[in-house]
Amino acid sequence: MLRALHHGRRLITTARTFARHDALFPLDLLPQTRPLHTLARRLRLVRRAAHGRPGERLAQALQEAGPSFVKLGQSLSTRVDLLGEEVAADLALLQDRLPPFPGEEAVATIEAELERPLGELFADFDQQPVAAASIAQVHRARTREGQTVAVKVLRPGIERAMERDIDFFLWLAETAERLHPPLRRLRPREAVEIFAATTRRELDLRLEAAAAAEFARNNADQEGFRVPAVDWERTARRVLTLEWIDGIPLTDRAALEAAGFSPRTLMERAARVLFTQVFRDGFFHGDMHPGNMLVDGAGNIVALDFGIMGRLDFETRVQLARMLTGFLQGDYAAVADAFYATGFLAAERHREAFTQACRAIGEPIRGRPLVEISFGRLLGQVLSMAREFEMETQPHLLLLQKTMVTAEGVGRSLDPGVNLWALTEPLVTAWMRENLGPEAELRRALAEGAAAARRLPALLTRGERILARLEREAPANAAPPWLGSPWPWVLLGLAVGLALG
Numbered sequence: 001m002l003r004a005l006h007h008g009r010r011l012i013t014t015a016r017t018f019a020r021h022d023a024l025f026p027l028d029l030l031p032q033t034r035p036l037h038t039l040a041r042r043l044r045l046v047r048r049a050a051h052g053r054p055g056e057r058l059a060q061a062l063q064e065a066g067p068s069f070v071k072l073g074q075s076l077s078t079r080v081d082l083l084g085e086e087v088a089a090d091l092a093l094l095q096d097r098l099p100p101f102p103g104e105e106a107v108a109t110i111e112a113e114l115e116r117p118l119g120e121l122f123a124d125f126d127q128q129p130v131a132a133a134s135i136a137q138v139h140r141a142r143t144r145e146g147q148t149v150a151v152k153v154l155r156p157g158i159e160r161a162m163e164r165d166i167d168f169f170l171w172l173a174e175t176a177e178r179l180h181p182p183l184r185r186l187r188p189r190e191a192v193e194i195f196a197a198t199t200r201r202e203l204d205l206r207l208e209a210a211a212a213a214e215f216a217r218n219n220a221d222q223e224g225f226r227v228p229a230v231d232w233e234r235t236a237r238r239v240l241t242l243e244w245i246d247g248i249p250l251t252d253r254a255a256l257e258a259a260g261f262s263p264r265t266l267m268e269r270a271a272r273v274l275f276t277q278v279f280r281d282g283f284f285h286g287d288m289h290p291g292n293m294l295v296d297g298a299g300n301i302v303a304l305d306f307g308i309m310g311r312l313d314f315e316t317r318v319q320l321a322r323m324l325t326g327f328l329q330g331d332y333a334a335v336a337d338a339f340y341a342t343g344f345l346a347a348e349r350h351r352e353a354f355t356q357a358c359r360a361i362g363e364p365i366r367g368r369p370l371v372e373i374s375f376g377r378l379l380g381q382v383l384s385m386a387r388e389f390e391m392e393t394q395p396h397l398l399l400l401q402k403t404m405v406t407a408e409g410v411g412r413s414l415d416p417g418v419n420l421w422a423l424t425e426p427l428v429t430a431w432m433r434e435n436l437g438p439e440a441e442l443r444r445a446l447a448e449g450a451a452a453a454r455r456l457p458a459l460l461t462r463g464e465r466i467l468a469r470l471e472r473e474a475p476a477n478a479a480p481p482w483l484g485s486p487w488p489w490v491l492l493g494l495a496v497g498l499a500l501g
Helices: 002-020 025-029 034-042 054-065 067-076 085-091 103-114 158-179 181-186 188-202 205-218 253-258 263-281 314-329 332-341 348-365 375-383 395-414 420-436 438-473 487-500
Strands: 122-125 136-143 148-154 239-243 283-285 293-295 301-303 309-311
Touching: 002 054, 002 158, 025 054, 054 067, 054 085, 067 085, 067 158, 067 188, 085 375, 103 136, 103 148, 103 239, 148 205, 158 181, 158 188, 188 205, 205 239, 205 263, 205 283, 253 263, 253 395, 263 283, 263 301, 263 314, 263 395, 263 420, 283 395, 309 395, 314 332, 314 348, 314 375, 314 395, 314 420, 332 348, 348 375, 375 395, 395 420
Parallel strands: none
Antiparallel strands: 122 136, 136 148, 148 239, 283 309, 293 301
């Protein structure tokens, strides 16, 4: 009860903020809350002079509401299925910037986390941050060994503040599901829980360091692309130290050309790296906006900020490739099959209608050159049909869709005459041949058989333990209990079957 009263008061305050920006339209998503939007207009709580598209007004309201709302808005920018493509695109432009906190507090955090005086860690440390966001700020420093580094430090008290806001968002999601049970299919509570998990991971900078290290290892063979090295000695839960990168933003075409770098070459490199992240590795950068991609003095594309990363399992990658190929070839039944195969769609009664909807999306691009096709928007249109076809929400696929749209925007800034997917399509086709052909199927079957064989000794040992326990527990002079139990024979048959396989 106290929780509801506390959050109810905060809801009123937040609603006023959103009303001032005429950003209460998300209330129209629920029949039960739609009258509240109408009432707010009649009471003239909504500012009539608010300008911009709905998504722009919502972004402004979130910005005013505070750092957690900005982070939530950025998370919701992946939910084209919930808010629509245009609103999601506007939320993707939310800038996560805040006034910096005092440098003395950053120094105190560094010394407490690393348990050493600042002078033992750094020869120089600039207390004026170079960037400040809702969760952390970044300082430039030079180590005792002479290396220039970027030191990311969490804001004081940010963990407690975020937990309070997460609890408020969870209460809102629970209330929405209670008011309108059909909304549960879109899993608003799960969306908040994913946001909470992502935010908590961002609040442990060791996890970001680990993501950077994994990303660097995955891309070690990518010529012309690199990831800043992690300084593990100066990294802890609330402090992250990375190699400092001086470079030109990837979207600054004029500066790149003035430095002697070919935008076309950089775009080809970016396409190859994106393909590698998504299809080969299944581990991709989920926040690839222009500020997180620089070109260093040697012409390498350098990725920054690894707080938001996405993962796709092999089966999802296969079906994603089939879906993209199906749209290109006009095979909309194959597109629908891909969505059903991954479990995104379960209701078979919708298959024909979903196939027809995919045709409505795909036919307008049939025969057009790849340079004119946006696969990010294409995927967004499909995902936006979630409510109509009872599609299960897929957080990582939604994150990928946002990444695709952002990457395409970067590509257009580099070379408007070349489409990112025109460069990627041959790589995807080759990957499909390599991973979906008969030889690939045979390799997977052999690998699965080998894995089963490796599990066989443990399975037999477990069976022996079960038999021994049954014998110990049996009464004296009684027949062995395993004679009347089917399980020993099931285990034996399974073991023999695995061995023969």
